[in-house]
Amino acid sequence: MKTLFKILVLFISITSFSQTTISGKIVDKKDKPLVGANVFVEGTYDGATSDEKGEFTFQTTEKGNQILSISQLGFDDLKTPIVIETYKPITFKLRPNVNTLDAVVITAGSFKAGDNSKVSALKPLDIVTTAGALGDVVGALQTLPGAQANAESGRLLVRGGDSDETQTYIDGVRVAQPYGVTPNNLPTRGRFSPFLFNGMTFSTGGYSAEFGDALSSVLLMNSISEPDQDKTDISLMTVGVGFGKTKKWKTSSLSVNTSYINLKPYQWMVPQKVDWNSPFQGVSGEAIFRKKIEKGLFKLYTAFDYATFDLNQEDINYVSKIRINNKNNNFYLNSSYKVKVGEGWTIQTGTSLGLNNVYVDLNQDNLENHEIASHIKFKVEKKLSNAINTAFGVDYFHTNFEESFTPFTMRSFNYGYKNNIGAIFSETDFLFSSEFALKVGVRAFRNDLLNKNIVEPRASLAYKISKNSQFSLAYGDFHQAPKQEYLKYFQNLNLENTQHYILNYMYSKDKRTLRGELYYKKYDDLVKFNSIRPEYNSIYNNDGFGYAKGVDIFWQDRKSIKYLEYWVSYSYIDSKRDYRNFRAEVQPNFVANHTLSLVGKYWIDKWKSQVSFTNTFASGRPYNDPNEAQFMNGRTKAYNNLSLSWAYLLTTQKILYFSVSNVLGRDNIFGYQYANTPDVNGQFQRQAIGQPADRFFFVGFFWSISSDKKSNQLDNL
Numbered sequence: 096m097k098t099l100f101k102i103l104v105l106f107i108s109i110t111s112f113s114q115t116t117i118s119g120k121i122v123d124k125k126d127k128p129l130v131g132a133n134v135f136v137e138g139t140y141d142g143a144t145s146d147e148k149g150e151f152t153f154q155t156t157e158k159g160n161q162i163l164s165i166s167q168l169g170f171d172d173l174k175t176p177i178v179i180e181t182y183k184p185i186t187f188k189l190r191p192n193v194n195t196l197d198a199v200v201i202t203a204g205s206f207k208a209g210d211n212s213k214v215s216a217l218k219p220l221d222i223v224t225t226a227g228a229l230g231d232v233v234g235a236l237q238t239l240p241g242a243q244a245n246a247e248s249g250r251l252l253v254r255g256g257d258s259d260e261t262q263t264y265i266d267g268v269r270v271a272q273p274y275g276v277t278p279n280n281l282p283t284r285g286r287f288s289p290f291l292f293n294g295m296t297f298s299t300g301g302y303s304a305e306f307g308d309a310l311s312s313v314l315l316m317n318s319i320s321e322p323d324q325d326k327t328d329i330s331l332m333t334v335g336v337g338f339g340k341t342k343k344w345k346t347s348s349l350s351v352n353t354s355y356i357n358l359k360p361y362q363w364m365v366p367q368k369v370d371w372n373s374p375f376q377g378v379s380g381e382a383i384f385r386k387k388i389e390k391g392l393f394k395l396y397t398a399f400d401y402a403t404f405d406l407n408q409e410d411i412n413y414v415s416k417i418r419i420n421n422k423n424n425n426f427y428l429n430s431s432y433k434v435k436v437g438e439g440w441t442i443q444t445g446t447s448l449g450l451n452n453v454y455v456d457l458n459q460d461n462l463e464n465h466e467i468a469s470h471i472k473f474k475v476e477k478k479l480s481n482a483i484n485t486a487f488g489v490d491y492f493h494t495n496f497e498e499s500f501t502p503f504t505m506r507s508f509n510y511g512y513k514n515n516i517g518a519i520f521s522e523t524d525f526l527f528s529s530e531f532a533l534k535v536g537v538r539a540f541r542n543d544l545l546n547k548n549i550v551e552p553r554a555s556l557a558y559k560i561s562k563n564s565q566f567s568l569a570y571g572d573f574h575q576a577p578k579q580e581y582l583k584y585f586q587n588l589n590l591e592n593t594q595h596y597i598l599n600y601m602y603s604k605d606k607r608t609l610r611g612e613l614y615y616k617k618y619d620d621l622v623k624f625n626s627i628r629p630e631y632n633s634i635y636n637n638d639g640f641g642y643a644k645g646v647d648i649f650w651q652d653r654k655s656i657k658y659l660e661y662w663v664s665y666s667y668i669d670s671k672r673d674y675r676n677f678r679a680e681v682q683p684n685f686v687a688n689h690t691l692s693l694v695g696k697y698w699i700d701k702w703k704s705q706v707s708f709t710n711t712f713a714s715g716r717p718y719n720d721p722n723e724a725q726f727m728n729g730r731t732k733a734y735n736n737l738s739l740s741w742a743y744l745l746t747t748q749k750i751l752y753f754s755v756s757n758v759l760g761r762d763n764i765f766g767y768q769y770a771n772t773p774d775v776n777g778q779f780q781r782q783a784i785g786q787p788a789d790r791f792f793f794v795g796f797f798w799s800i801s802s803d804k805k806s807n808q809l810d811n812l
Contacts, residue, residue, distance in 0.1 A: 118152035120186045121145045132167040191529040233285045238692040240647030240664040241299035244713040247765040249282030255643030255670035256311030263314045266431040268445040271468030276423040280784050293319045300595040301569030304520045304536030304553040310575045310593045332795040346387040353380040367788040370407040377402035391434025398427045411770045411782045420456040439478035464498035487521040514544035530559040567599040577622045580629045589637040592619045606653035616643040621674035641672030661695035681727040687713040703744040710737045718766040721779045734763045754793040
C-alpha cells in the first residue's frame with residue numbers, strides 16, 4: 096500500500112510540475128477591462144474567463160508553439176501565437192466589431208422607415224396612420240422636418256426645392272411620373288399606395304452617389320420581399336371601394352391591389368368650393384410577383400391608373416370660368432433581380448418603363464402630351480472585409496416627350512424632346528471602428544440632349560460620441576436637367592446645380608429619438624425666362640442662382656406614455672432665389688420660414704381603438720403684389736391644420752375608420768392670383784388661392800380575411 100501511495104504522489108508531482116500557468120489581462124481600446132471574455136489554447140480545453148478586472152489565469156500541460164484565442168461579444172476575435180515555456184503575462188487589447196448592433200450609422204440627410212433599420216425614424220405603420228394623410232405616403236412625409244406644408248399641390252417640397260427636385264425610386268429603379276394629374280391649386284396624390292411597400296428612405300439631402308438627376312431629395316420605396324401569409328383585403332369608403340389579394344406559394348407569391356374612386360357621391364353629401372361638371376373618377380391597380388431563384392429574388396411590379404375630371408375654374412383674367420376637362424392614363428412597369436454570388440458579391444439589376452398620356456380640353460382649346468420614360472440599372476456590391484464594403488454600377492435613362500396644342504379652329508402646334516442619360520457610379524463604405532464610419536462616392540453622367548458631361552463627388556461620415564448619440568457630416572454635388580416645361584420649348588440650356596453641406600446630430604435610446612440637422616444648399620445655373628409663364632417664344636437662360644439654409648429638429652417618443660406614440664418636427668429655413676421670371680433674389684412663394692408638426696397616435700384598449708391627431712403650422716409665405724413697388728413683398732397669413740382620425744376594431748379583422756381634416760375649419764390661404772393688366776383705377780385685382788373645402792370627411796370599412804385570422808388593415812389607414 097505504501098508503495099502504491101508513493102507512486103501516486105510521484106505521478107501527481109510530475110503532472111503538476113509539467114503544467115504552465117497562462118495569465119494576463121483583456122482590455123478595450125480605451126484600456127477599460129473586459130469582463131467575461133473567453134480565453135483558451137486552441138485545440139484544447141485549457142482556458143478561463145476574464146473577471147471584473149479583465150484578468151484571467153489558467154494552467155495548461157501543452158508545450159511549444161500554440162495559439163491563444165480570445166473572444167468577446169461585440170469585439171473581433173484575437174488569435175495570438177505564444178510559446179508555452181517562455182510565455183509571460185500580457186495585456187491583450189480587443190478591437191470593437193464594426194458590425195455590432197450599436198455600431199455607428201451615417202444619418203445625415205436621411206430618414207428611414209421600416210426594413211428594420213437601426214436609424215428608423217418611422218415605422219411603415221406611422222407612414223400610413225398619420226391623421227390627415229389618408230394613406231398618402233407624401234402626405235405623411237410632409238410631417239417630417241425638411242418638408243414644406245403643401246396643401247395646394249400635394250407634392251413633396253424639400254428644403255427650398257420645388258417638387259421637380261425630388262426623384263422617386265421603387266426597389267432602386269426610378270419612377271418617372273410619381274404623381275397623378277390635377278388642375279392648378281388642387282392637391283394631387285402619389286400614384287402608389289402603401290399596400291405593397293414595407294420600407295422607405297426619405298432623403299432630405301446629401302444622398303448616395305447611386306442616385307442622380309435630383310437637386311434636393313430622393314424618396315426610395317422598397318416593396319415587400321415576401322408576404323407572411325395568404326390574405327384578402329376589402330375596403331368600402333365614402334370615396335370609393337378597394338380590393339387586395341395576396342397568394343403565397345413555396346418559392347413565389349403574388350399580390351394585387353385595386354381601387355375605384357368617385358367623388359360624386361361625396362360632393363353631393365359635402366359640397367365643395369369646386370365647380371365640378373364631373374367630379375374626379377379614377378380606377379387604379381397594382382400587382383407584384385416575387386420569385387426566389389436559388390440565392391436570388393426576382394420581382395415584377397406593375398401599376399396603372401386612369402382618371403378623369405371636368406370642372407369650371409375661376410381665373411382673375413377672364414370674366415367667365417375656364418372649363419377644364421381632363422383625362423389621364425398612366426402605366427408603370429418595374430422589374431428587379433438581386434442575387435448573391437461567390438464570396439461576398441451581390442448583383443442587382445433593374446428596369447422600368449413609364450407611359451403617361453394626358454388629354455385636356457381648355458374651353459374649346461385642346462392640349463395633349465405623351466411621355467415614354469425608361470430606366471436600366473446594373474449594380475454590383477462587394478464586401479471586401481468586415482470594415483469595407485464597395486458598390487459600383489451603371490444607369491441608363493431614356494425620355495421621349497411629345498406635346499401638341501390645338502387652339503379652337505386653328506392648326507396644331509407640336510413640340511417636345513428626346514433625351515438619353517448614361518451614368519456610372521461608385522461608392523465605398525469604410526467602418527474604421529464601431530464609432531467611426533466614412534462613405535465616399537462619385538457619380539459621372541452624360542446628358543445627350545444638353546450635350547453635357549458631369550462628375551459629382553459625394554462624401555459623408557459619422558462619429559459616435561457615446562453609446563446612444565452620434566454626429567454625421569455630408570457633402571454632395573448634384574445636377575439636374577431643367578424642368579419639362581422648359582425643355583419642351585428650348586433645349587440649349589445647362590444643367591441646374593446645387594451643393595449640399597449637412598451637419599447632423601442623433602440621439603436614440605429606449606424608443607426615444609432626437610435628431611437635429613443644420614444644412615446649407617447653394618444653387619447655380621437655375622433657369623430664367625422673360626415672360627409671365629414659360630412659352631414657346633420666351634427667352635431662356637441659366638443665369639439663375641440662390642441658396643437655402645436652415646435647421647431641422649425631430650423628436651419622437653414611443654415609451655414615456657403607455658399606448659402613446661408621438662413625434663414633433665420643426666423646420667426653420669432661410670431661402671432665396673433669382674430664377675424663373677423673378678426680378679430679384681427673393682424668397683420663393685412655396686417656402687415658409689417656420690414649419691411645426693405635432694403627430695400623435697394613442698391606443699385605447701377598452702374601446703379597441705386607435706385615435707390619431709396631426710397639427711401642422713406654417714408661417715406665412717411670400718407672394719408678389721404688382722400694386723407694390725417691391726417685388727414679392729406680400730405675405731399670407733399663417734397656415735394651420737388640425738386633423739383627427741379614429742380607427743375602431745369591430746373585430747380583430749374588421750375596422751371602422753373615421754377621419755376629419757382641418758377640424759377647426761380654418762380658411763388657409765396659399766397665395767393670390769393677380770390680373771395681368773390693371774383696372775380703370777390702375778389697380779391689379781386679385782383672387783385668393785385657397786382650399787377646395789373647409790374640411791374633408793372620410794369614413795371607411797376595412798375587412799381582412801387571412802389564414803391566421805389576426806391580420807388587419809390598421810397599417811394601411
